[in-house]
Amino acid sequence: MASVYRPERETDFASFQHATPIVIDNGSSAFRIGWAGEAEPRVVFRNIVQRPRHRSSGETVTVVGDTDPALMKYFDCTRSSVRSPFDDDVVYQFEYMEYILDYGFDRLGATSEVSHPILMTECECNPSFSRARMSELLFETYGVPSIAFGIDDAFSYKYNQKLGNCGEDGLAISCEHGTCHVVPFLKGQPVLEACCRTNVGGFHITDFLRQLLSLKYPYHSASITWEKAEELKKEHCSIALDYMSELQIFKNNKEEAEEKTWHWQLPWVPPPKEEPPSEEELARKAALKEKAGQRLRDMAAAKRSQKIAELEKQLSYLEELMEQLDGAEEQEATSILGRSGYLSQQEIKSAILKATQSLRKAKGESNGNEDKAEASGVDKYPLVSVPDETLTPEQLKEKKKQILLKTTTEGRMRAKQRRAEEEALREKQEEERRSENPELYLEELRARYSELTDKVEQRKRQKLNGGQTNGNYSSSGGVGRGERLNAAQKERMRLLTSAAFDRGKGEDTFGMRDEDWLVYKKMSKDNDDEDDGNDDEESELARIASKIQEMDPTFVSKTEAVQPTPEPPKAQTLTAEDYRISIGLERFRCPEILFQPGMIGIDQAGIDEMVSISLRRLVENESVKERLCQSILVTGGCSLLPGMIPRLESGIRQFRPYLAPLKLVRAADPLLDAWRGAAAFGASSKFGRQTFSLADYREHGENLFHRYNIVYSL
Amino acid sequence: MESEVVKTDMVLPLTLGFKKVQTADKYPKGQSRGRQWKHLRYLLQAADASSLPPDRPNYLNIQSPPSIYPPKRYCDITGFEAPYMDPRTKLRYADPEVFKQIRMLPDEYVQRYLALRNAAVVLR
Numbered sequence: 001m002a003s004v005y006r007p008e009r010e011t012d013f014a015s016f017q018h019a020t021p022i023v024i025d026n027g028s029s030a031f032r033i034g035w036a037g038e039a040e041p042r043v044v045f046r047n048i049v050q051r052p053r054h055r056s057s058g059e060t061v062t063v064v065g066d067t068d069p070a071l072m073k074y075f076d077c078t079r080s081s082v083r084s085p086f087d088d089d090v091v092y093q094f095e096y097m098e099y100i101l102d103y104g105f106d107r108l109g110a111t112s113e114v115s116h117p118i119l120m121t122e123c124e125c126n127p128s129f130s131r132a133r134m135s136e137l138l139f140e141t142y143g144v145p146s147i148a149f150g151i152d153d154a155f156s157y158k159y160n161q162k163l164g165n166c167g168e169d170g171l172a173i174s175c176e177h178g179t180c181h182v183v184p185f186l187k188g189q190p191v192l193e194a195c196c197r198t199n200v201g202g203f204h205i206t207d208f209l210r211q212l213l214s215l216k217y218p219y220h221s222a223s224i225t226w227e228k229a230e231e232l233k234k235e236h237c238s239i240a241l242d243y244m245s246e247l248q249i250f251k252n253n254k255e256e257a258e259e260k261t262w263h264w265q266l267p268w269v270p271p272p273k274e275e276p277p278s279e280e281e282l283a284r285k286a287a288l289k290e291k292a293g294q295r296l297r298d299m300a301a302a303k304r305s306q307k308i309a310e311l312e313k314q315l316s317y318l319e320e321l322m323e324q325l326d327g328a329e330e331q332e333a334t335s336i337l338g339r340s341g342y343l344s345q346q347e348i349k350s351a352i353l354k355a356t357q358s359l360r361k362a363k364g365e366s367n368g369n370e371d372k373a374e375a376s377g378v379d380k381y382p383l384v385s386v387p388d389e390t391l392t393p394e395q396l397k398e399k400k401k402q403i404l405l406k407t408t409t410e411g412r413m414r415a416k417q418r419r420a421e422e423e424a425l426r427e428k429q430e431e432e433r434r435s436e437n438p439e440l441y442l443e444e445l446r447a448r449y450s451e452l453t454d455k456v457e458q459r460k461r462q463k464l465n466g467g468q469t470n471g472n473y474s475s476s477g478g479v480g481r482g483e484r485l486n487a488a489q490k491e492r493m494r495l496l497t498s499a500a501f502d503r504g505k506g507e508d509t510f511g512m513r514d515e516d517w518l519v520y521k522k523m524s525k526d527n528d529d530e531d532d533g534n535d536d537e538e539s540e541l542a543r544i545a546s547k548i549q550e551m552d553p554t555f556v557s558k559t560e561a562v563q564p565t566p567e568p569p570k571a572q573t574l575t576a577e578d579y580r581i582s583i584g585l586e587r588f589r590c591p592e593i594l595f596q597p598g599m600i601g602i603d604q605a606g607i608d609e610m611v612s613i614s615l616r617r618l619v620e621n622e623s624v625k626e627r628l629c630q631s632i633l634v635t636g637g638c639s640l641l642p643g644m645i646p647r648l649e650s651g652i653r654q655f656r657p658y659l660a661p662l663k664l665v666r667a668a669d670p671l672l673d674a675w676r677g678a679a680a681f682g683a684s685s686k687f688g689r690q691t692f693s694l695a696d697y698r699e700h701g702e703n704l705f706h707r708y709n710i711v712y713s714l
Numbered sequence: 715m716e717s718e719v720v721k722t723d724m725v726l727p728l729t730l731g732f733k734k735v736q737t738a739d740k741y742p743k744g745q746s747r748g749r750q751w752k753h754l755r756y757l758l759q760a761a762d763a764s765s766l767p768p769d770r771p772n773y774l775n776i777q778s779p780p781s782i783y784p785p786k787r788y789c790d791i792t793g794f795e796a797p798y799m800d801p802r803t804k805l806r807y808a809d810p811e812v813f814k815q816i817r818m819l820p821d822e823y824v825q826r827y828l829a830l831r832n833a834a835v836v837l838r
Contacts, residue, residue, distance in 0.1 A: 006722050054725075056716075062726040071724060074716050087754035090773065098737065103726055110732040127758055127773045143734045192771040196778040211830055215823060244795070251794050251808075589793045598785040601832025605778040613778055 005066070007043040013109030018145075021117040021682040024104065025152060025675035028086040029177035029202065029637060031065075032675045033104045036119065036682030041675045043107040048084050049096045052077040064103035066227075082226075088178040088199050089123035094133050098141065105142065114142045117691055119682040121152035121674055124181055124195050128705035132697075139694045146691035148682075152176075153183050154190045154712050155677030156635045156667055161188065162680070165665045169624065170631030171614070173607060173648065173664075175594060175638030177202045180607050182614040184628055188713045194618035198604040200597045202638045205237065206230045208600055209583075209590040217581055223266055224581070232583060233590065236262045239643035240588040241650065243595070250585045261584035268579035304362060311359040318352045430547075438551065445548050452541045459537075495523050591641050595651065608651025615655075626660060635667035635674075681712065790827045791815060804828060 016035060025032040027047065034041035045065030052075035054061050061075070085096035105114050118138055122131070131149060138144045153174040160166050168188045174181045183195040210229035214221035240246035250257045277285075321340055325333050325348070333345075342348045383391065383399040384406055391399060434441045499519070510516050593599045595606035605613055611632075615625050629652070634645060645664050653662060667673045681687060690710040697704060719725060729736050758774055789796040789808035796806035798813070803824045805816045816824070828834040 006724065009723065063724055064726055067724065068722070071719055071722065074719055090754055092754045092757060095741065098740075099726055102730055102733070102737070105732055106727070106730060110730075112731050114732045123773075125771050125773045125776050129757055129760075141733055141735045141740075192776070195771065195776050197776050198778045208830065211826070215826055215830075218823075247794050585793045596781075596786065598781065598831075599788060600830060603780045605781040609781055609783070610778050 005045075006068070007045055007065075007107045009107055010042050010109035013111065016116065018115050019117070021119045021148075021687060022105075022108065022114070023675060023679045023682045024118060024120045025155075025678060026091065026120050026122065027152060027177065027674070028084065028089050030671070031100055031104055032672070033108055034675065034679060036679050036687070038679055039676065041672065041679075043104060045103070045107075047086070047100060048082050049099045050077065050082055051080045053079065062099050064100055086178060089176060089197075089201075090127060090130050091122075091134060092130060094137055097134070098137060101137070101142065114144055116144065117146045117148070117682075117687075118144045119148045119150065119678055119687070119691075121155060121678055122149045123179070124151050124153065124183060124190070124197065125192055128702050131705040131708070132702045135692075135697055139697065146693045148687065148691040148710055149708065150678060150681065150690075150710050150712065151183070151190060152674035152678075153181055153635065154185075155675075155681060156670075156673040157183070157185055157190075157633055157677070158188065158712050159673045159677030159680065160633050160635075160665070160667050162677075163668055165668060166633045167627075167631040169627050170633060171611065171628045172633045172635060173611065173639075174636040175201060175607060175634075175644075176636040178204075180594060180610065180636070180638075182607070182610040184614055184618050186620075186624075189711065191618060192709070194614050196605075196610050196613050196617065198597055198602070198607065198610055200593055200600070200602055200604070200606075202233075202636075204593055204600060204602075205590045205638065206233050208593060209233055209237070209586055212586055212590070213581060213583070220266060220579070220581060232264065234640075236583055236587050237591050237641055238587060239591045239594075239641050239647045241643060241646050243588065243592050246588050247585070257584060260587070261582050262587065264581040264583065265576065266579040266581065268576050270576075308359065308362050311355055311362060315352065315355045315359065318348055318355060322348055322352070434551075442548065442551050445544055445551075449541065449544045449548060452537055452544065456537055456541060492523055495519060499523070591638070594638060595647070606651075608648055609655070611652050612655035629656060630661050630663045632662070632664045633667055634664055635670045637671055639666055639670045686711070790830065804833065 021036040023034055023036050023041070025041065029047060030044055031047040032041035032044045034043070048065065050063045050067065051060055052063065052072070053059065055074055055076050060080075063075070083093070083096050085091050085093045085100060087093075091097050120134070120138075122134075126149065134149075135147050138147055153172045156174070157166065157170065157172045161168065161170075168185070170185050172181070172183045172185065172190075174183070178199070178201045180198045180200055181195060184191045206226065206229045209232060210224055210226055213229065213232075214224045217224070249260070321336065321342075322345070324336055325345055328336060337343070337345075340348070342351065383395060383402050386399070388396060388399070430441070589599075593602075595608055597604050597606055615628070618625065618628075632648075632652075634648060638644070645666055649662060649664050652664075653660075656662060669676075692704060692708075728738055787796045787799075787806050788794065789812060790805045791812050792808050794808040796808050798808075799806050800813065800816055803816055803819070805819075805824060805827055807813050807816055819827075825834045
């Protein structure tokens with residue numbers, strides 16, 4: 001809907017005499033207002049009210065009728081929806097009715113007063129409270145002198161009778177917005193005793209279509225508005241002559257079904273193709289990355305130099321302190337010590353040692369440590385080579401310790417050497433084997449590699465699953481609710497829960513034994529990253545991988561290959577097809593609810609059956625009924641659906657005697673005939689006798705309406 | 715108010731010369747009016763059922779009765795004739811293909827499909 005029809009304000013309101021009635025066809029879908037005696041209503045708009053908030057001023061405003069979506073951007077409609085004063089076909093919300101009447105009279109050109117009689121349409125057997133409230137509204141708020149209410153279908157029938165479409169006795173089938181009616185007419189007067197109503201109408205068709213489509217295409221449910229569904233209904237929906245065979249076509253005959261299917265292409269813009277980044281872009285990004293890295297490195301360097309400076313300062317201070325102490329008397333020394341905060345010279349010494357070590361570490365000389373220690377191995381154990389006899393018992397003890405230390409270090413050294421030798425030997429052997437038969441060697445390496453990877457994988461898996469191997473291990477390592485905890489985590493949870501809920505029955509003995517406290521250690525999170533000692537395997541794996549790589553440059557180490565997290569599956573790019581909404585069976589399924597209201601859960605007879613109900617209710621003989629059936633008028637908005645008349649005919653025939661005459665006619669203009677009939681009625685001389693005034697209403701009150709029926713015959 | 719909005723006369727003026735009682739006086743601003751309307755069904759019960767003689771036509775008794783035909787069952791998803799009903803979701807379905815589909819449906823959609831024929835579970 002590019003442009004929405006907004007009625008212009010009429011200018012000739014003042015030129016009408018006060019006796020000229022204003023005719024209002026107050027239908028539940030459209031409000032039509034005009035002057036009695038004219039051929040067309042002056043103003044027509046959809047009978048809806050919206051009360052959105054004006055965005056800039058914050059006021060709640062009232063908007064009547066269809067609105068231009070382009071203009072709705074100025075309004076905040078989140079808290080208000082489209083309202084109708086109608087429930088089914090009865091006006092029951094008179095606040096909204098007032099807004100609509102305001103707008104209607106305003107568009108008709110009223111300025112100072114509405115002092116014209118009003119002829120308003122209503123539904124069959126409109127409840128008297130609705131009539132009463134409506135008259136109150138018209139009398140008190142608009143100051144109209146007199147009112148007449150008439151049934152829209154009756155006006156439509158009378159108008160078509162005048163056109164010759166139907167006879168004096170007949171039947172009106174009216175499929176309106178909220179309801180369907182069947183009304184028999186005898187001598188031009190509706191027989192309300194025999195009329196019947198089913199609460200299904202055009203609104204339900206549109207709503208059914210909208211809901212079906214938005215359920216079928218949840219992705220596009222925002223595009224499937226009520227207005228759009230209404231448009232689709234008017235354009236594409238039609239009534240199947242035989243719904244069951246239509247279903248069969250759609251179920252079994254693909255080609256024919258495809259022919260009957262309409263497609264609605266939603267606006268779709270192909271997504272812009274992502275171009276690979278240009279050289280410049282790449283260079284720029286690399287430069288940026290490099291810059292950032294440089295900054296981080298600079299920061300780290302600055303921090304390190306700062307730390308070094310600090311340590312050096314501390315060291316020099318400590319050394320100075322030592323010198324002072326060395327050169328000082330005992331008393332002075334204690335005072336110096338007291339000032340420095342160290343307890344003894346020994347402590348200062350250890351502090352110096354510590355400082356030098358950390359300084360060395362900070363300067364990056366930590367690697368050299370071990371070698372130096374080894375180099376100074378001889379100096380470290382001065383007592384070892386000294387014979388026992390020359391030593392004091394304390395020194396002896398010291399010597400024993402030193403011997404032990406020495407042997408262990410030597411042992412370690414020897415083991416290291418041996419390992420290195422073994423390594424070299426193995427390397428050599430492998431080298432030989434390799435040169436002997438490279439193919440076989442590579443094969444062996446590969447086998448070993450896969451074996452090891454399996455092992456490592458399995459260990460990881462076990463760690464993750466707490467030792468249980470459940471078949472559907474997923475390598476994604478998801479974080480879902482169902483993710484299993486590993487064994488350590490499970491144990492921790494168990495301990496935590498037991499600690500939380502075990503409020504000791506009886507005596508609390510916790511802490512009696514020292515081991516009790518170990519629980520806390522077990523509970524602490526640090527336990528999680530226990531090393532399972534599979535380092536060996538992993539290093540071996542790395543070694544083999546590098547070897548294989550040496551020989552076979554195409555080989556990719558599994559750990560390397562797997563390590564980068566798998567990229568999330570890219571959302572499939574949507575094509576024009578995804579933006580196409582197909583209306584196949586829905587074209588027939590939605591209007592079918594008029595004939596089978598049970599499809600949307602309304603337990604009432606469909607419109608074809610309603611005719612037989614209405615005829616049954618009519619207390620007349622068969623010949624009259626036969627006469628009625630020869631003049632059936634189909635009116636109301638839904639009668640515009642293609643296929644309506646043939647379907648109704650076949651439906652009604654099933655209830656009529658064999659070969660009984662049947663004639664259906666569609667109203668000349670199903671939408672406007674009611675207004676036209678009313679306008680003709682309002683212009684007749686008899687109209688004045690059918691109205692009631694404020695005085696009448698005051699006298700009788702609501703009782704006035706219990707027996708209120710106007711005489712339609714002119 | 716924006717000029718385009720004013721030009722189309724979209725917004726109903728607050729005061730209209732032809733009215734005897736202005737809307738603003740009838741429904742004063744700032745007062746919470748709440749839901750002062752009642753459902754049609756309630757109004758009908760309150761008004762007509764008691765005061766009207768049953769032999770005369772009124773809004774309630776002109777309603778059509780249920781159809782004399784046995785109701786046909788249609789698949790909630792496809793609209794085809796549905797010989798089966800899923801006991802879990804209570805959705806009717808036409809064939810095993812649709813059955814697979816309805817078993818995949820999230821509950822919200824099941825309820826929406828059921829609501830189409832007024833069979834959804836209404837939680838109050």
